[in-house]
Amino acid sequence: MTPSLEGAPNDSQYGARPKFWFAVYQLLWHLLLPFAFIRLAWRARHSAQYLSHLPERLAFGYKKPIKQGAIWIHAVSVGETRAAQPLIDVYLERGESILLTHMTLNGRRTGASLFGKAIASGQIRQVYLPYDLCWAVAKFIRIFKPKFGLFMETEAWPTVVFDCAEKGLPLFLVNARLSERSARRVNRFGKAGRALFQAFAGILAQTEFDAQRYRSLGVRQVEIVGNLKFDVPLDPNLVVQGQSWKHEIHQGGRLMVCAASTRDGEEEVILKAWRDLLLSNTFKVSPVLCLVPRHPERFSEVANQIHDMGFRFQRRSEWNVSPQYGADIQVILGDSMGEMPMYYSAADLVVMGGSLLPFGGQNLIEACAAGCPVLLGEHTYNFQQAAIDAIQIGAAKRISGELLLTEPIALMEALKELLSHPEELERMATAAKIYTSAHQGATQKILAALEHQNFTLN
Structure with a gap:
């Protein structure tokens, strides 16, 4: 069952894109973009792989045929990729296609190690999430047209989140956690910061602590499902x-x-x-x-x-x-x-x-x-x-x-x-x-919440 956006943030007063702050954010991204590539080049001193798939950082260079309608799972680095394993394994068993994105080289390496067979067979497509630029994100979504998106733990890129909400593409924050310090940082941005999390179609939090912090930001679609890391099998x-x-x-x-x-x-x-x-x-x-x-x-x-x-x-x-x-x-x-x-x-x-x-x-x-x-x-x-x-x-x-x-x-x-x-x-x-x-069982709770949209409304 594909999650719907019935009652989701973009259909209400919640999650509206803060135009002024978003314009400032985009300007900063364009100004800092050269430094992002310089940083990758600097890190390439340790491994030339940091420069591999470089065009993907701007939503270019996808050489293989694109399969649209996949379930999009974003796992920024190693920990998030490992945490996503139980969820990905279930979707693979169901015959679903997976679009697996990362931001770091080590995250991509981990994904390749865990899901090598599925990647080789084409059931998983592994790419970098493009930098959070309006035109790059729009192109990425247009090319892949995912069924819905699951972002792991703390990832909340403003351009991606607001674009998905406005395009009617369900995007969920799963295995979500938010520390007190992070919640304070979000609140410093006022309505603009809170709107970012309100724009998710739903947030599936690890604990009551996390859920309460998201609710304090005005997020209504929150459910406590536990921590996926308890379900990750050891090799x-x-x-x-x-x-x-x-x-x-x-x-x-x-x-x-x-x-x-x-x-x-x-x-x-x-x-x-x-x-x-x-x-x-x-x-x-x-x-x-x-x-x-x-x-x-x-x-x-x-x-x-x-x-x-x-x-x-x-x-x-x-x-x-x-x-x-x-x-x-x-x-x-x-x-x-x-x-x-x-x-x-x-x-x-x-x-x-x-x-x-x-x-x-x-x-x-x-x-x-x-x-x-x-x-x-x-x-x-x-x-x-x-x-x-x-x-x-x-x-x-x-x-x-x-x-x-x-x-x-x-x-x-x-x-x-x-x-x-x-x-x-x-x-x-x-x-x-x-x-x-x-403490095991978060995987089934997440699947049930996604399939039935069984969120707690406050």
């Missing part, structure tokens, strides 16, 4: 590899901590805490740290940090297939993409990146799904409800963020406490699996 091959690695680590009498999806500045905090932990001589056999930066372009930078702090370390990229490192190795640099299920399945404890410094936190759900306990910093607003629930059920613990900014004593003490009590780690691991299992 079984990577899980098996990780479990095998964990068995080898334990045979050597060691434990492993995975610092996952770390952001700029957090590696220094973690490495200082790890140095202090090893110097404390708490363990008969020293544990090993697996440090996995979120962005691949920072792998070399982080490797230099590890080296400069005097750790004996090895890169994941130096292995052939299975782990190959000596017993004297203190740190492993996880310089690989798409292998987080392996790292989580091998670890006894995860320190969740993005939460130690004010980045909002990364996805703790995947770690819990692998049965791995989680240590969180103070900054988890991107996963507010998920963090609260994980802590309440005992799958995660929170450490003080204030001390982390000066001396990482709190992190070091938390690591020492948990690694010294394997029975507590085992209890947390069991709680982690219960936690993820209990």
Whole structure:
């Protein structure tokens, strides 16, 4: 069933395009467009693929025949693409065609990895979403003529949203989340900011927190459906590899901590805490740290940090297939993409990146799904409800963020406490699996809401 726009924002006082501010927005986009391409060229230093499919950024260069009437799913980068997997899998099983768009190279790479067969068969068409220019967006919609659109999590490009509303193309924000900080930013723009979210045909929010924030912006079509990330399956091959690695680590009498999806500045905090932990001589056999930066372009930078702090370390990229490192190795640099299920399945404890410094936190759900306990910093607003629930059920613990900014004593003490009590780690691991299992089901709720337009009207 195709969602309709009955009672949608463009049929009411809500979601009207703010003409003055929109004109200013378009002017800024045209002025900044050269810098967008310069930025891509700069990033191409790390990978020439940043310059691949460049015309698509302006809705040109589509070489393959265009199949119209597909379901359009926009997943800006890696996390959103992975989150969309359960939804995309259902649509593929139903024989639907998918137009899958991204904004980042890593998002496109992830989509190609997850849906390679469907892309090869033509059931999925993968392209970049064009920059948010009126003429580029209009051309994109005219060429592809999607059946309806699903934007993942936080993506709300004004030109796309208003154009879809005015053209009668149903566009939904799914797995939607909105932090308090983001809601305040939207409100600073007054009616113009609120109109953007009011112009969606509907918003399917992760939690009551998110739903209330959207409603505070005047959005009427809001429903709480849960978080799709709980439905994302872990790659079984990577899980098996990780479990095998964990068995080898334990045979050597060691434990492993995975610092996952770390952001700029957090590696220094973690490495200082790890140095202090090893110097404390708490363990008969020293544990090993697996440090996995979120962005691949920072792998070399982080490797230099590890080296400069005097750790004996090895890169994941130096292995052939299975782990190959000596017993004297203190740190492993996880310089690989798409292998987080392996790292989580091998670890006894995860320190969740993005939460130690004010980045909002990364996805703790995947770690819990692998049965791995989680240590969180103070900054988890991107996963507010998920963090609260994980802590309440005992799958995660929170450490003080204030001390982390000066001396990482709190992190070091938390690591020492948990690694010294394997029975507590085992209890947390069991709680982690219960936690993820209990929160599954968002995929079916989203499908039901889209098919029946069962939104809560306020």
